[in-house]
Amino acid sequence: MEMLDKLTILADAAKYDVACTSCGVDRKAKKGQLGSTTRAGICHSFSADGRCITLLKVLLSNACSYDCAYCVNRRSNDVPRATFSARELAELTIGFYRRNYIEGLFLSSGVLRNPDYTTERMCEAIALLRDEYGFRGYIHAKAIPGTSEELLIRLGVLADRMSINIEFPSAQSLNLLAPGKARQSIIQPMRFVRDGIKANYQDKRLSTVRRTRFAPAGQSTQMIIGASPESDFQILKLSASLYQTFEMRRVFFSAYIPVNTNPLLPPVREVPLLREHRLYQADWLMRFYGFDVTEVIDERHPYLDLQIDPKANWALNHIDEFPIEINRAPYESLLRIPGVGVRGASRIVMARRERRLRFEDLCRLNIILKRARYFITCNGVFAPDVIFDPLHIYEQLSRVTKQNQSNKFLKGQLSLFDASCVNNSDGIGSVSGQEQTAIRSGKFGLLETPAAVEQVASYAGK
Amino acid sequence: MLENERMNGRKGTRPERAYCKIVPGAPEPNAPVPSEKLSSCLSQSSAASEPNAPVASTEALLGDADLIYLYDGSLEGLLSAVFAAFARKEAPVNLAVKHNLQESLLCSSVFIDTDLVAADRVQAGIKRVLGSDTYEAVKQVFLSKNEHKGGVILRYLRHGFKRGRWFYTQLAHPVVSEFTAVQRVVINEAHYLRQFVRFAQLESGLYFARIQPKASVVPLIMDHFADRFNVQPFIIYDARHQLAGIFDTERWWLTDASQIQTPALSAEEDNFQALWQTFFDTITIEERRNPRCQRSFMPKRFWGNLCEQIPPQLRRRHPQTPTQIVQVLNELH
Numbered sequence: 001m002e003m004l005d006k007l008t009i010l011a012d013a014a015k016y017d018v019a020c021t022s023c024g025v026d027r028k029a030k031k032g033q034l035g036s037t038t039r040a041g042i043c044h045s046f047s048a049d050g051r052c053i054t055l056l057k058v059l060l061s062n063a064c065s066y067d068c069a070y071c072v073n074r075r076s077n078d079v080p081r082a083t084f085s086a087r088e089l090a091e092l093t094i095g096f097y098r099r100n101y102i103e104g105l106f107l108s109s110g111v112l113r114n115p116d117y118t119t120e121r122m123c124e125a126i127a128l129l130r131d132e133y134g135f136r137g138y139i140h141a142k143a144i145p146g147t148s149e150e151l152l153i154r155l156g157v158l159a160d161r162m163s164i165n166i167e168f169p170s171a172q173s174l175n176l177l178a179p180g181k182a183r184q185s186i187i188q189p190m191r192f193v194r195d196g197i198k199a200n201y202q203d204k205r206l207s208t209v210r211r212t213r214f215a216p217a218g219q220s221t222q223m224i225i226g227a228s229p230e231s232d233f234q235i236l237k238l239s240a241s242l243y244q245t246f247e248m249r250r251v252f253f254s255a256y257i258p259v260n261t262n263p264l265l266p267p268v269r270e271v272p273l274l275r276e277h278r279l280y281q282a283d284w285l286m287r288f289y290g291f292d293v294t295e296v297i298d299e300r301h302p303y304l305d306l307q308i309d310p311k312a313n314w315a316l317n318h319i320d321e322f323p324i325e326i327n328r329a330p331y332e333s334l335l336r337i338p339g340v341g342v343r344g345a346s347r348i349v350m351a352r353r354e355r356r357l358r359f360e361d362l363c364r365l366n367i368i369l370k371r372a373r374y375f376i377t378c379n380g381v382f383a384p385d386v387i388f389d390p391l392h393i394y395e396q397l398s399r400v401t402k403q404n405q406s407n408k409f410l411k412g413q414l415s416l417f418d419a420s421c422v423n424n425s426d427g428i429g430s431v432s433g434q435e436q437t438a439i440r441s442g443k444f445g446l447l448e449t450p451a452a453v454e455q456v457a458s459y460a461g462k
Numbered sequence: 463m464l465e466n467e468r469m470n471g472r473k474g475t476r477p478e479r480a481y482c483k484i485v486p487g488a489p490e491p492n493a494p495v496p497s498e499k500l501s502s503c504l505s506q507s508s509a510a511s512e513p514n515a516p517v518a519s520t521e522a523l524l525g526d527a528d529l530i531y532l533y534d535g536s537l538e539g540l541l542s543a544v545f546a547a548f549a550r551k552e553a554p555v556n557l558a559v560k561h562n563l564q565e566s567l568l569c570s571s572v573f574i575d576t577d578l579v580a581a582d583r584v585q586a587g588i589k590r591v592l593g594s595d596t597y598e599a600v601k602q603v604f605l606s607k608n609e610h611k612g613g614v615i616l617r618y619l620r621h622g623f624k625r626g627r628w629f630y631t632q633l634a635h636p637v638v639s640e641f642t643a644v645q646r647v648v649i650n651e652a653h654y655l656r657q658f659v660r661f662a663q664l665e666s667g668l669y670f671a672r673i674q675p676k677a678s679v680v681p682l683i684m685d686h687f688a689d690r691f692n693v694q695p696f697i698i699y700d701a702r703h704q705l706a707g708i709f710d711t712e713r714w715w716l717t718d719a720s721q722i723q724t725p726a727l728s729a730e731e732d733n734f735q736a737l738w739q740t741f742f743d744t745i746t747i748e749e750r751r752n753p754r755c756q757r758s759f760m761p762k763r764f765w766g767n768l769c770e771q772i773p774p775q776l777r778r779r780h781p782q783t784p785t786q787i788v789q790v791l792n793e794l795h
C-alpha cells in the first residue's frame with residue numbers, strides 16, 4: 001500500500017482524538033540530536049475545523065479486535081485497514097519534524113490481536129524514533145486498556161505523556177457502548193500511570209537521568225460528550241475527581257459526532273459544540289482560577305447555561321460579591337471577574353502600584369472590558385452606561401454570546417469601548433421569549449435551560 | 463491549543479549577537495560626543511534626576527514637536543541617536559530612518575552619525591541601570607515596522623533612567639504602555655513564526671524556509687530553530703525585509719539577501735509535502751468545519767508560505783483528495 005493511502009486511513013481514524021497538545025515538559029535541545037520540547041507547546045497549524053495541529057496524530061493500526069459502538073474502527077465496520085511499520089512511522093515523524101510541521105508524535109492504536117501485542121508494537125516504533133533517530137521531540141502515547149504493567153512502564157519511559165481514555169462519563173454508558181472495555185481495565189492503568197509519575201519525584205536519582213523518567217508530561221484522558229445521558233454536573237464532578245485522584249494534567253471533552261448508526265446511540269441532530277465549549281470553560285475555572293466544582297455547577301441545576309459563560313454565571317449568582325474595585329481587590333478576587341484572565345489580573349496588580357487605575361488605564365493594560373465592565377469599578381465608579389442589575393447584565397452578556405456564536409467562537413478581539421459596547425442601550429428589547437423566561441425565573445445560568453431540558457427528555461424517551 | 467501560552471516574554475540569555483550590520487558607507491564611527499548629562503544618567507544606578515526632563519507626561523509624549531532625528535537604520539545608529547538626544551538635552555518626537563522620512567514642513571530633522579562608541583555606552587548603560595531584559599525589549603521594539611519606534615524607545619528609556627529599574631512594571635503609564643504595545647506586536651509575530659515556518663529540503667540537503675513577517679523577527683527566532691534543528695543546516699529567508707538567517711549546524715548569523723534564487727528542491731521534498739497536505743486535509747472533522755476559527759488562529763497572511771494551504775489543484779503530486787482515496791480503496795476491497 002502507498003504511504004499516502006496509509007497515512008490517509010490512519011490519520012482519518014485518529015482524528016476524533018482531541019488531545020493534541022504538546023505541552024507540559026521542557027526538554028532542552030542537545031547537540032547532535034534532533035528536537036526539543038517547550039513547556040507551553042507550539043501549535044504548528046490549524047485544520048479547517050479550527051482545531052490545532054501540533055502532533056502527527058495517527059494510529060499505529062486501525063485494525064481492531066474490539067467492537068465499541070461509537071468508534072469507526074470497530075471490528076464490525078467495513079472500512080479499509082492499514083498498519084504502519086515502525087520504520088515507516090519513524091521516517092514520517094522525522095520528515096515532518098525536520099520541516100517544522102509538528103512538535104512530535106501522537107500515537108494511538110486499535111487493538112491488534114490483544115492489548116499487549118499492540119503496546120509492544122507501539123513501544124517498538126517509539127523506541128526506534130528515540131534510539132536510532134535520537135528524536136527529542138514530544139511523544140504522546142495512548143495506553144491500551146488491559147495492557148500488562150511491564151509494557152506500560154516501557155511505554156511510559158519512552159513517551160512524554162500517557163493517556164487512557166475514560167471514554168464516557170459513567171460506568172453504565174461505558175458498559176453499554178464499549179462492551180469490550182471494563183471500567184476496571186481503564187481505571188487500573190490510570191492508577192498505575194499516576195504512581196509511575198509520582199515515583200519520578202520520589203526517586204531523585206532516576207528523574208535526573210533522561211529517558212528513565214516516566215511520562216514527564218503527565219497523563220491526560222478524554223470523554224465523549226453527548227452520546228450518553230449524563231448531565232454537565234456529572235461530567236464536571238467526574239473530571240474534578242479525575243484531576244484529584246489521578247492527578248491528570250488535562251481532561252478533554254469531545255463533542256459526539258455520529259460516525260456509526262447504532263440503536264444504542266442517541267440521534268444527534270447537531271454536534272453539541274457549544275456545550276463542549278462551556279464544559280472547557282468550566283474546566284478552566286477549576287484548573288486555573290481556583291474555583292471548586294460545586295461553585296461552577298450544582299445538582300439542582302445540572303446543566304451549564306449556554307447563553308453565558310460559567311464565570312459570568314457564577315458572578316451573577318454571587319452578585320453581592322460585586323462590583324470589584326480594581327484598585328483595591330486582592331489578586332484572587334480580580335481572578336473572579338468575568339473576562340479578566342490570569343495575565344490580566346497580574347497586570348492590574350503590577351500597574352496599580354504606580355497609579356490609581358481608571359478605565360482608560362485598563363485599556364492600556366490590554367484588558368478586554370467587554371464582559372468585565374459590568375462587574376468592576378475604578379475608584380468607586382462604574383464604567384459609563386453600566387446598569388448594575390443582574391437581569392440587565394444577563395441580557396447584555398447573552399447578546400455578546402450571540403455575536404460570538406455568529407462568529408463561531410471567534411475569540412473576542414474587539415477593543416475597549418467598541419461600538420457594540422458603547423451603544424449598549426439600544427436593542428435591549430430584542431431578547432427572545434425563551435431567554436425572558438429564563439431571566440424571569442430569577443436564577444442565572446445554573447438554570448435548566450429549555451434546550452437542556454429537551455435534551456434530557458429526548459434521552460429519557462429512548 | 464488552550465494550553466498553549468501565547469506571548470511568553472521570556473528573553474534569551476544568550477551571548478550578544480549583532481542585530482544589524484553597519485551599513486557600508488556610513489561615516490567612520492568615531493568622534494564620541496562626551497557629555498556630562500549622559501554619563502551621569504547612565505552611570506548612576508539610582509534614578510538619576512534629569513534637570514531637562516519635561517514635567518508633565520503629555521509634554522513627555524510630545525517632546526520637541528518640531529524636531530526629528532535621523533539615523534541610518536541600524537540598531538547602533540538608533541542607539542547613537544538616543545545618545546545624542548541625551549547629550550544635547552533635546553527631546554525629538556521621533557528617531558526616524560533616513561530614507562523613510564517624508565519631508566515634513568512642520569519638522570526640522572537632524573541626521574545623527576552612527577557612533578559605535580556612543581552606541582556601546584548606551585547599551586552598557588541600559589543593561590547596568592535598567593537590566594538586560596530591558597535591553598532585549600529595546601532590541602525587540604527596534605525590529606518592529608512601526609514608524610514611531612525610535613521615539614517610542616527614546617521616551618521609554620528616558621522614563622526608565624528617571625524612575626529606575628522597576629519602571630517597566632508601570633504598565634499603565636502612557637510611555638510604558640505605548641512601548642509594550644509595540645513590543646507585543648513583535649513578540650506575537652515571533653511566536654507566529656515559530657509556529658508557521660515551513661522548511662523545504664533542497665537538493666544539497668539544506669533546509670530552506672521563506673517567510674514574510676510583519677516585523678523583522680528573524681533574529682528573534684534563530685535561537686529556537688538553531689537549538690531544535692542543530693543537526694540540519696538551514697536558512698530562514700525573510701522576503702519582506704530581505705534578510706536571511708543562516709545556520710550551519712555550528713552557529714547562526716544574519717545576512718542581507720535581496721535576491722535569492724528559488725532553489726531546487728530535493729527528490730523527497732515533494733513527497734513529504736504531499737504527505738503533509740494529505741494529513742492536514744484528513745485531520746479535519748467535517749462536522750466541525752469552522753474556517754473563521756481557523757483564520758483567527760492562523761491568519762491568512764501566513765498562508766502563502768504554508769504548503770498545506772496550497773489548494774489541491776495547484777499541488778504538484780497530489781491527484782486525489784483523501785475522501786477520494788478512501789472511496790477508491792473501498793471499491794478495491
Ligand code: SF4
Pocket residue numbers: 064065066067068071072073074075109110111180
Ligand atoms: S478498542 Fe474500541 S474505541 Fe478503540 S479502536 Fe477498537 S473499537 Fe475503537
